[in-house]
Amino acid sequence: MRVHHLVDSTSDYCAFLVADSIAMQHPRKRRFYFEAMWTRREECREIIKAAWGEGMGLETLNDIVARLKNCADDISRWNKAVFGQVPKKIQSKKNALNNLVLRDRDGSLGSEINDLMDSKEIMWHQRSKVQWMGLGDRNTKNFHSKAFQRKKKNIISRIMDGNGNWCDSNEGVANVAVSYFTKLYTTSHLSRIIEVTNAILTRVSGEMNQDLIKEFTKEEDQRVHYGGS
Template sequence: MARFRQFVQEHEVKDLYLHGRSFTWSNEREVPTLTRIDRAIASVDWDIMHPDSILQALSSSVSDHAPIHLSLSAAFRPRKRFKFEAFWLNLEGFDEALREAWVCDHSIVDPFRRLDALFRNAAEFFQAWGEKKVGNIKLKIAMANTLILRLDVAQESRVLTPAEAWLRRMLKHAVLGMSSLERTIARQRSRIRWLREGDANTKLFHAVANGRRTKNYIASVRVGEEVATTQERKNEVFTEEYVRLIGAFTIESTL
């Protein structure tokens, strides 16, 4: 056990979050003793490589242990949600884009429905605007590094032309800028407030963001005798419950 603890400490592995159960073992007595002694651990690199993994406990059946099941393809992102990126404020043309996005149909006079329409239109507009302005950061970094590598290899056998040398310098500057932007995005999504602006541990930010998403994931929802497991049905259940609790009150308040 001492060697195992030393291995965990040296390799900085983490305990994967277990969904659905707090304990995995019982002594099967009338007033049972419950503990969690079945676990799965993973490195930060593995966690980043498998962002859609989820660990769940299964039925204990005839045993006193509940087997644990690790899936690598949980449907975390059935539909991409809108996220306002803080760095958009510093991009050229943001003010003009905001004025263009914050519009809705003039026939909507109800203040609540009007605000809802404004937010929806702005979210849809900025989703497309952000993709057009920035695009896929990881893909751009990978493409730039591939070109830099080819120029590095060419430099070993000949002198680069002025155009090739200029391109290599520009690509290196671009990678620095995009890497900084990637850390900014990861920092915003990780919500680690105690980290200073100078900290640049991108793996840590991604690991924390993945951990939050895994912990907040809802695998199933029980509605009466029904157990909703598909994302579409879970969305319907939550929407129906929201309308039942909040929607009716909102409608009455606006009359």
């Protein structure tokens, strides 16, 4: 059991953290995810342009898949060099701030921590899929005002159909929405579909698929709901 004295760059108060022993975690290979915080750097755009080579040599889907992989690898290497591990960097800066809090005359260290916190906020904002939370809203009144404004904007009072006619009744708005998305997701004029599916890596085997689609039994239902063996 350990007690830590926490120093925060955005507050004059310090908190105590009582921590137990850290559980062991086994490392695992992470999938590539595009981080929204990367778009704050101009180098990101240049790396993507260089990886795709202005779209030259993209005759087949395999070419596109290979180019996507090269682009992801280049961005990952750049991210590791420029950003590294953002949470670890934040903790490192906080540890330094804890030692220099009384000697940080110009406030530069606190500014670095706040910049990294902004990057972390963007990263977890993207992961949480909370689209109504604006960037930069860490515990401020702007958080609530943005949510309220978004709520008002989400009300659809009328909508135009495909023929240019306005519909303002609930049934009319619903019919236009259903018609639009039905047309949008209806497949037509298929071409090169086999080539597309062949370029997708298989994750579920035939045997696994049979297990997934088979009828469940009463015993399985009871085992799931009541914890039976």
